[in-house]
Amino acid sequence: DPVSAEQLIPNQYIVVFKDDVMTSGRANEPVFTDRAKKIAYAREKTSRAKEELNAFYKEQDILSDQIQAEFTSVYNGFVVNLDKNKLEQLQNDPRVDFIEQDRKIELDFEVEAVYDADNLPDDLKNGKTEAQTTACAISNAGGSASGAGDNTWIWIVDTGIDLDHPDLNVNTSYSRSFADSSPDDSNGHGTHVAGIAAAVNNSIGVVGVSAGATVVAVDVLGSGSSSTSTIISGMDYVASNDISGDVVNMSLGPRYRTGCSSSSAYRSALARLNDQSQIALAAGNSSDDAAYYDPACQNLSRVYTVASMTCGESFSSFSNYGSPVDWIATGSSVTSTYRGGGYATLSGTSMASPVVAGVLHQRNSAPRQCGSVSYGGRTYKIACR
Structure with a gap:
């Protein structure tokens, strides 16, 4: 298989939620031509999304030092270090759309x-x-x-x-x-x-x-x-x-x-x-x-x-x-x-x-x-x- 396994980052995963279960800035976002209004809108959505993410971590027993990054605008999701059991647990959670293993990227020019x-x-x-x-x-x-x-x-x-x-x-x-x-x-x-x-x-x-x-x-x-x-x-x-x-x-x-x-x-x-x-x-x-x-x-x-x-x-x-x-x-x-x-x-x-x-x-x-x-x-x- 030409897909290189060396690119994969061990135990690090991107978790993406389904649109209809978690707040994200982009779902149903109106068209903005005024940047100040857009940013105010996004800020409010982000704070709500972060509350929902924190509740999810607590419920799933995910510790803050496992979280590498959070996404609240393109969609609601997070990047996390997981062992096999926890990965399986999240894969079976009906709110999760999909989980993708993180990978390294190198520029080529x-x-x-x-x-x-x-x-x-x-x-x-x-x-x-x-x-x-x-x-x-x-x-x-x-x-x-x-x-x-x-x-x-x-x-x-x-x-x-x-x-x-x-x-x-x-x-x-x-x-x-x-x-x-x-x-x-x-x-x-x-x-x-x-x-x-x-x-x-x-x-x-x-x-x-x-x-x-x-x-x-x-x-x-x-x-x-x-x-x-x-x-x-x-x-x-x-x-x-x-x-x-x-x-x-x-x-x-x-x-x-x-x-x-x-x-x-x-x-x-x-x-x-x-x-x-x-x-x-x-x-x-x-x-x-x-x-x-x-x-x-x-x-x-x-x-x-x-x-x-x-x-x-x-x-x-x-x-x-x-x-x-x-x-x-x-x-x-x-x-x-x-x-x-x-x-x-x-x-x-x-x-x-x-x-x-x-x-x-x-x-x-x-x-x-x-x-x-x-x-x-x-x-x-x-x-x-």
Whole structure:
């Protein structure tokens, strides 16, 4: 079986309750366009959900030091360390929808070049022939348009973002880390993703698809490795703060096959998050069928799985493919913002996904198609704004 058992975290489980037995912020949530009202609503739901969770722990004799995390917005659930008997007891509880063993996640992408302000390529240098570079990933998606001043945000669920990068408009007060001590990017990946979606249209560096859109760092990957439950914690946080028209980018497909289930912690979270937000997901970089990789495999409305093509619009050799893929965008050799105020050229479906996130933010609806790429007997639609 190609699903790797080494990914599983021993004795650690994600418990998800049925919708009709426990309060969660997202069940029957109205559409919000006012963020302050949304947050007040979520706060009230969360406090009720936490009371119900505490009552459940008490009843089931689960100790507080066994609880690793709680979810109150995407759904009502928790992450817990359990022995075999207790696991069985919870599996037989009629209020529990399903229990999934937690697993490790590792980022998979390729760094081709890193530049600091002193050694930028000529076309990225301020004052040279071009004040700022438009990467072909952006041109192939119909070019850049302004996303500045919009009250909707792009949530970057990733390694964090360089919070004071001069080419990004980061909302630092809502940025959070679930993986380490700070949402400031210690890896570079999340900053690169943020720039593709939303780098500012100014006189430096690069420009994003929805230029100058507010980006929010939701650090679930730390320096590049994490777990399913940590990622769900980030999604839960977004779900308690997002409004209609927000976009979530998740460039975090697993390196190894996970299998795909309709009872999946990711699927249930995505199926709630898409009530307000539109979501872009990386297809993964294993040159394999995306149907074997969660969350890329999940086919849900307003959730778009993105494969990668080259600048010249041929299928990227590393990209996952197959029926779960909704759109294709340029993910090979994309230059964008990077940690430490710098810039870098990276490759991966991680880079294709935020192209679509920028398009979603611009259009507030699905991308429009501008051409297609054929590969392995399938045709993939190129995403444009």
